[in-house]
Amino acid sequence: MSAPAPQISAADPTTAELIAARPHLKRHAMDGLLLDGVPLNAIADALGTPCWVYSAPTIRRRLAELTQALAGLNTHIHYAVKANDHLAVLTLVRQGGAGADVVSGGELLRARRAGIAADHIVFSGVGKTAEEIRLALGEGIYQLNVESAEELATISAIAASMGRTADIVLRINPDVDAGTHAKITTGKADNKFGIAYGEAAALYAHAATLPGVRPQGLALHIGSQILSMAPYRAAFARAAELIRALRAQGQTVTRMDCGGGLGITYGDEAEASPAAFAGAIRAAFGGMDLTLMTEPGRWLVGPAGMLLASVVLNKAHDRFMVLDAAMNDLIRPAMYDSFHGVVPLAASNAGPDRVMDVVGPVCETGDTFARNRLVAPVEAGGRVALLDAGAYGTVMSSTYNSRPLAPIAMVDGGTWTVIRARQPVEALWSGEIIPDFTA
Numbered sequence: 361m362s363a364p365a366p367q368i369s370a371a372d373p374t375t376a377e378l379i380a381a382r383p384h385l386k387r388h389a390m391d392g393l394l395l396d397g398v399p400l401n402a403i404a405d406a407l408g409t410p411c412w413v414y415s416a417p418t419i420r421r422r423l424a425e426l427t428q429a430l431a432g433l434n435t436h437i438h439y440a441v442k443a444n445d446h447l448a449v450l451t452l453v454r455q456g457g458a459g460a461d462v463v464s465g466g467e468l469l470r471a472r473r474a475g476i477a478a479d480h481i482v483f484s485g486v487g488k489t490a491e492e493i494r495l496a497l498g499e500g501i502y503q504l505n506v507e508s509a510e511e512l513a514t515i516s517a518i519a520a521s522m523g524r525t526a527d528i529v530l531r532i533n534p535d536v537d538a539g540t541h542a543k544i545t546t547g548k549a550d551n552k553f554g555i556a557y558g559e560a561a562a563l564y565a566h567a568a569t570l571p572g573v574r575p576q577g578l579a580l581h582i583g584s585q586i587l588s589m590a591p592y593r594a595a596f597a598r599a600a601e602l603i604r605a606l607r608a609q610g611q612t613v614t615r616m617d618c619g620g621g622l623g624i625t626y627g628d629e630a631e632a633s634p635a636a637f638a639g640a641i642r643a644a645f646g647g648m649d650l651t652l653m654t655e656p657g658r659w660l661v662g663p664a665g666m667l668l669a670s671v672v673l674n675k676a677h678d679r680f681m682v683l684d685a686a687m688n689d690l691i692r693p694a695m696y697d698s699f700h701g702v703v704p705l706a707a708s709n710a711g712p713d714r715v716m717d718v719v720g721p722v723c724e725t726g727d728t729f730a731r732n733r734l735v736a737p738v739e740a741g742g743r744v745a746l747l748d749a750g751a752y753g754t755v756m757s758s759t760y761n762s763r764p765l766a767p768i769a770m771v772d773g774g775t776w777t778v779i780r781a782r783q784p785v786e787a788l789w790s791g792e793i794i795p796d797f798t799a
């Protein structure tokens with residue numbers, strides 16, 4: 361019995377189009393797919409697959425482009441560490457002049473370990489624990505982004521007990537729809553994030569009376585992979601209106617944190633433009649005498665990373681291409697139905713593109729990287745790159761199915777280096793204890 365004829369939902373970009381749209385990628389007639397001039401097959405030969413590869417020049421170039429777009433706006437860039445928290449990535453970000461937006465004590469310590477100054481760190485998140493708040497206050501970070509009245513009370517009490525005064529901003533929930541995937545939208549009233557817009561002014565006035573905290577302004581973050589400026593404009597306008605109202609009531613407002621969320625090209629969508637983003641910020645907050653902040657994650661690092669995998673076999677009359685990478689390595693397709701370009705590492709395609717499902721070996725139907733996708737065929741033993749996996753890739757990896765964490769290489773200056781070795785399989789059980797009562 362043969363599989364039912366697959367349906368292509370939309371015209372997928374071809375291998376050539378995927379490569380042409382990415383300045384860091386080239387296909388060489390002898391060496392195959394190159395990342396910043398380095399043959400990816402050479403890295404896969406040395407490290408085995410699956411493995412990750414990051415492009416340092418791409419991270420530098422994108423940070424410089426965003427910095428340039430925001431020039432003259434008195435804006436600090438705080439890189440959202442959760443997108444990719446590797447120390448080498450954080451080091452590049454620091455060298456590019458950015459600070460860090462962290463959402464856990466672990467991320468705060470990582471950012472410090474990478475040399476990011478405490479006064480260049482902001483702390484976001486709906487459930488900061490007392491321990492994390494104490495850590496942040498002890499380090500003397502730039503600000504805590506407060507997400508609720510309850511958290512405000514906790515921070516005030518802890519800071520007062522430590523004899524500190526914390527600079528805080530209130531993260532408001534502007535109740536706008538970012539028009540992105542439901543699992544990554546964060547600025548609607550029924551999302552768990554931030555303080556209800558209608559309650560923010562009263563809470564701000566209350567914060568100004570509390571010991572241990574100094575309200576400095578507002579923050580918002582409406583979601584991720586946002587491609588249109590309209591939701592930003594709507595959210596920024598609401599924030600600007602609230603700032604004017606607070607000032608009219610005599611409150612001091614010096615800071616506005618505009619969040620992250622800028623979207624990138626995965627398939628053939630146009631990525632969010634830094635110039636347009638800067639324009640939206642300028643339109644809402646220009647001339648308001650504010651220190652402005654942004655928290656980009658995905659936009660800075662997403663295009664800079666890829667996952668290399670080998671084809672284990674093609675089955676069911678070439679309906680399924682089975683890779684040695686799986687959802688435990690890159691969970692985004694399973695979790696968010698996300699698109700990642702699948703490109704052969706070989707110098708030329710083995711045949712005309714055909715419609716296939718590109719899947720991993722894990723025992724879950726969700727372990728599918730691409731469904732009904734027009735891809736270049738790759739024989740068993742050949743390799744592919746899953747593109748644009750630099751953000752929310754390695755950081756979301758697990759060891760599900762007892763699959764060790766894959767190694768990571770970084771490309772720079774025409775050469776490459778290992779920045780994380782493959783996890784030894786013994787490490788998977790090294791912390792486990794078999795209790796005596798099983799004896």
Ligand SMILES: *Cc1c(COP(=O)(O)O)cnc(C)c1O
Nearest residue numbers: 440484584620621655656657658
């Ligand atoms: C996740 C997150 C970001 C970064 O989002 P991107 O879509 O990766 O730019 C910024 N700020 C906050 C508060 C976040 O939770």
